[in-house]
Amino acid sequence: MLEPKLLEALAQLLTPAGPGTIRSxxxxxxxxxxRGPTATSMDQTVEGIHADMSVFTHADFxxxxxxxxxxxxxxxxxxxxxxxxALALPDGTSQEDAESVVAGADAAAxxxxxxxxxxxxxxxxxxxxxxTIVGVDPLQPGFVGRGGAKLGDLIGVTGALGGSAAGLIAxxxxxxxxxxxQRHLRPTARIAEGRALAxxxxxxxxxxxxxxxxxxxHIGAASGVCLEIRLxxxxxxxxxxxxxxxxxxxxAVFAATGGEDxxxxxxxxxxxxxxxxxxxxxxxxxWIGEVTASEPGTNLTRAGLAGWQxxx
Amino acid sequence: MLEPKLLEALAQLLTPAGPGTIRSxxxxxxxxxxRGPTATSMDQTVEGIHADMSVFTHADFxxxxxxxxxxxxxxxxxxxxxxxxALALPDGTSQEDAESVVAGADAAAxxxxxxxxxxxxxxxxxxxxxxTIVGVDPLQPGFVGRGGAKLGDLIGVTGALGGSAAGLIAxxxxxxxxxxxQRHLRPTARIAEGRALAxxxxxxxxxxxxxxxxxxxHIGAASGVCLEIRLxxxxxxxxxxxxxxxxxxxxAVFAATGGEDxxxxxxxxxxxxxxxxxxxxxxxxxWIGEVTASEPGTNLTRAGLAGWQxxx
Numbered sequence: 041m042l043e044p045k046l047l048e049a050l051a052q053l054l055t056p057a058g059p060g061t062i063r064s065x066x067x068x069x070x071x072x073x074x075r076g077p078t079a080t081s082m083d084q085t086v087e088g089i090h091a092d093m094s095v096f097t098h099a100d101f102x103x104x105x106x107x108x109x110x111x112x113x114x115x116x117x118x119x120x121x122x123x124x125x126a127l128a129l130p131d132g133t134s135q136e137d138a139e140s141v142v143a144g145a146d147a148a149a150x151x152x153x154x155x156x157x158x159x160x161x162x163x164x165x166x167x168x169x170x171x172t173i174v175g176v177d178p179l180q181p182g183f184v185g186r187g188g189a190k191l192g193d194l195i196g197v198t199g200a201l202g203g204s205a206a207g208l209i210a211x212x213x214x215x216x217x218x219x220x221x222q223r224h225l226r227p228t229a230r231i232a233e234g235r236a237l238a239x240x241x242x243x244x245x246x247x248x249x250x251x252x253x254x255x256x257x258h259i260g261a262a263s264g265v266c267l268e269i270r271l272x273x274x275x276x277x278x279x280x281x282x283x284x285x286x287x288x289x290x291x292a293v294f295a296a297t298g299g300e301d302x303x304x305x306x307x308x309x310x311x312x313x314x315x316x317x318x319x320x321x322x323x324x325x326x327w328i329g330e331v332t333a334s335e336p337g338t339n340l341t342r343a344g345l346a347g348w349q350x351x352x
Numbered sequence: 353m354l355e356p357k358l359l360e361a362l363a364q365l366l367t368p369a370g371p372g373t374i375r376s377x378x379x380x381x382x383x384x385x386x387r388g389p390t391a392t393s394m395d396q397t398v399e400g401i402h403a404d405m406s407v408f409t410h411a412d413f414x415x416x417x418x419x420x421x422x423x424x425x426x427x428x429x430x431x432x433x434x435x436x437x438a439l440a441l442p443d444g445t446s447q448e449d450a451e452s453v454v455a456g457a458d459a460a461a462x463x464x465x466x467x468x469x470x471x472x473x474x475x476x477x478x479x480x481x482x483x484t485i486v487g488v489d490p491l492q493p494g495f496v497g498r499g500g501a502k503l504g505d506l507i508g509v510t511g512a513l514g515g516s517a518a519g520l521i522a523x524x525x526x527x528x529x530x531x532x533x534q535r536h537l538r539p540t541a542r543i544a545e546g547r548a549l550a551x552x553x554x555x556x557x558x559x560x561x562x563x564x565x566x567x568x569x570h571i572g573a574a575s576g577v578c579l580e581i582r583l584x585x586x587x588x589x590x591x592x593x594x595x596x597x598x599x600x601x602x603x604a605v606f607a608a609t610g611g612e613d614x615x616x617x618x619x620x621x622x623x624x625x626x627x628x629x630x631x632x633x634x635x636x637x638x639w640i641g642e643v644t645a646s647e648p649g650t651n652l653t654r655a656g657l658a659g660w661q662x663x664x
Contacts, residue, residue, distance in 0.1 A: 071391050071495055073388070073389040080384065083472050172394060187379075
């Protein structure tokens, strides 16, 4: 059993909720008034599966749990509002470590403009966090889904890829300070970019969690079109090339399959190209392919030669 | 890694969402329009901690995970609407067992008028389910909290107590068919009773998950009053007395401390007594004490003799 005093101590670490929250921690449920449709997503982080605790601190673990859930909001073009964190702590977890998890989670929530207003804490043999995040759309043009990609659309991706997978390799080799290491430990949800992309009228969007090949396949399947992606045009993050080559993997393939970069993959009408480039700002966009008429799914090509097929 | 085909198979088991849901399974987030304030709660069920898998089936596990989360809605007087289920499945979980968890969860959601419209599934060493449930209040008099108990209020409790703890003992002795065994495996959230009690104007309410002494203490602390409860007036569930005595525990003490009965504990103005009795219908109400002026917390008395004190 967990001590009620631990719960109190953890609750006091949270950034206070804002005016949209009617009641937060301390009752059977939190009460919110979102005034408009909400987008709600749930995401889990489990020690050993999503977070190697030999390289993650407890604060990193809390950050990652919230940031990856928030990334689903970015992919919807939603503005995160309410966050609920359900923690499972192994017996013997120190109060300091429990507080670090909560502080990391709170920092990730406030970093994307949201607040933790509820949750749950239980004992479990396995450290895990399940995060529910609720987003709103103040301008109410509707949230961006996976199903709207159209023939002739351009395919874009924000930022650069491969950093998270390279970061894990770097961390395990003892490097915790490089940019790729930090990218693995402290992923950033592209909230502002997702909002701005939604405003330009992108036709579909997803966040890259499983690798671009798999995630593009989800858009292809939901939209009934083929996303043809040019491997040589993928943006490879600085510092990834050397680590990929050391691992015996071609950097572009490493970037395509590494996953967990939490960049945004989207499709847009060619007429929106300039608006999209302006919208994403400093994070940048790479145009990596087009939507073609083939079977639903993804086709990755390499310098004009057909690569491999991925179904949706 | 979990197979995408398993996710599809599980998604197909779910009861379709209703008109309040704009988008459900299949995108980065579900989209709902609740029209009005929402109450949101999160609750976790972990194998070995909340569910002894030597006596629970996977369907019981799924049911329990959703029913206990729904009980928080009952305690708010909320009408459950949207449910999100995050499952962590150990490697080697069969598709049949995974489907049973989802079918049990879906049955518990539909039993309280709600729908599962999103969630997450990951691998983990430990079987667990984190459930987020969102409730609405169509009449909008506001949700019932823990903080409104007033001096002179009567203390009431729905149904009968001790059944869940007795049921676990019965199950471990090989009895899975008795009413108390089923009470442990398949708890029922008192949704209709919670709604009806809210409509009578009860001043505070909580569901009994940790035992009445602890849960009454939460109301006392939040309201700044003392809940004085007469042990001899606690409603003891049929079948509990024999099991309590076999365990060497006085039945009323067993009922007060067993926990997990998920009955509703509430305070009400004495003038509302008849309205409350009518509202709870066949489930029934027991009047077990009064709100007194002492220190915030609970005071349990036994046949007029002071019992023991519980702080909030």
